[in-house]
Amino acid sequence: MASSIEIAGLRKNYGSLSVLDDISVSIKAAEFLTLLGPSGSGKTTLLMTIAGFVRPNSGSIKVDGREIVTLAPHKRNIGMVFQNYALFPHMSVGENVAYPLKLRGVGRAERDDRAKRALMAVRMDQYADRRIDQLSGGQRQRVAVARAIVFEPNIILMDEPLSALDKRLREEMQVELKRLHETLGRTIVYVTHDQKEALTMSDRVAVLKAGRIHQIASPRDIYDKPIDRFVADFIGDSAFVPLTAREGGVDLEFSEGFRAAHVTGKADPLLLLRPEKIEIVPSSSDRQPDLIHFDGVAEEVLFQGDLVVVHAKLPDGTRLKLQRGTRRNTMRGLPDIGSRFRMAIHEEDAWVVSGASAGDHAR
């Protein structure tokens, strides 16, 4: 069973420093919510507050409607996976996983059985007798997950659980944790600073900055429709071009429909240009109605195996990247370094953010 979490008006100050600044969010039962943000954004503090290790100055945390903000951590029945796994080095793998059951007075036979099943869920049942220091990083990670799920908590918190693993293992574990989330059906609150990880795994992503939730949305909306420049910058590669006519600016033409939908009413509107949304079009071609055209000079053309990345400089000095696949048809028509070429973005792929510094956006 999964629990919902209702957080309202959560504040935490260390002296004059506000680490959590009026955080309110409701997390649905069985949801996978990721807290994403740069270091110092308060994401780990928020997680630790839910776990009970950080006591907020004010605010409410309700689990299935029951207030837990004053409850001691050991009474919350929330599973937690720590960044460095926090496995007990003086206990074997099996003892680690059975420990929460032992605390709950579960008899030996049932304890062993349930520990074994939890280890099986993470494919570590062969390692029950091993010492912790005999395990690799990925194996420790799995054991930590098994220990956090064995007592069947309704909520599982994970604090950058994959950050210590190498890239390949991390991607493998992302898929595995996602699968585990689907089979267990528990509420998971996950902290990471890796935006790709957040997009891959989550039902919703909450982007934090300076102790506030800046935007909370599905991975697609976070990526394609960032609420402001901060979110757009933090997630994915991005370049911005002003859409208001100015001296020496980039001349951009777009439809009235696009203007009405995206530009009108925004202070200092900026066109968000992501590398994979930009196409290269023949310089001689006429303007197509749905495309926003712009010219630039190629500064670098980098072959990366699966991708080829072109670094370009626009007339106003903006630098951007565009990328294409390396199939024979996309490898044709690449600009020469130093040459001027024409690019375009489809209006449906385009997104406009406000350049005016956004402090108090809606969540």
Add this chain to the structure above:
Amino acid sequence: MTLPLNARLLSVLEARNRAELALMVLPGLMIVALVIVPAIWLGILSFSVDGVPSLAHYQRMIDNSSYAAIFLTTFQLAGLVTAITVLVGYPATYAITLLPPRLSALALACVAIPFWTSLLVRTYAWMVILQRNGILNGWLLDAGLIERPLRMSNSFFGTTIGMVHIMLPFFIFPLYASMRSIDGNLTRAAYSLGATPTRAFFDVFLPLSKQGLIAGALLTFVLCLGFYVTPQLLGGGNVTTLSIKIQQNVIVYADWGAASALAVVLVVIVGLMLVASRLLGGRGTD
């Protein structure tokens, strides 16, 4: 003849490395001359009487019942001092680790400053506090808790107090280092799994600090076994330990052989204890 590329230059570097290694021989020789040779010499002395090989010094330890009493006193004193040091030092060290950084640095300084003060000064200070008309007896009399002064100095009791005070830093520092190396997330993990703070302490923190506890207790015990100044001054002749007997053998009886034999026995006992603790500790965590 042509040499391979850069062979001459590289061989010069190689020769320099060897020369540097040769320099290390000097300190090595000093250790042999100043530590190992005298130790062997003492060992030989203990096995001879008037230059003739003999086991008489060891035989005396078995035959003369006063030696059994000396060994007993020494081990009782070391055991009691170690036990009290552990009982006082462990909670104190644990409390220091829980303090915020600035306060814990201050607390450690409070442990370290007496540690830097001369042993002799501290022992005399205890004499002043504990003697018949000393500070402590004065307070107790004034408070009406006792009617006549307690005999605290010149006794086993006074020696124990003085030695615990001197031994505490030796126990606290290694234990503190060991406690500090315990990841704070481990106790947090225990809480998150449902352990009460008490349970988390006994299930997680205590077992993980066991190594430091054993190391500190062993160091304390071994230092106590050979301790001389404090038993001599605070014992006031009523506490005869091995070290005091050794001193008597040398100064009073000028019997180097007897003194050496006691020293050899002490070294063997300490050596056996270290081996035993190794075997015991080897089964725990790394």
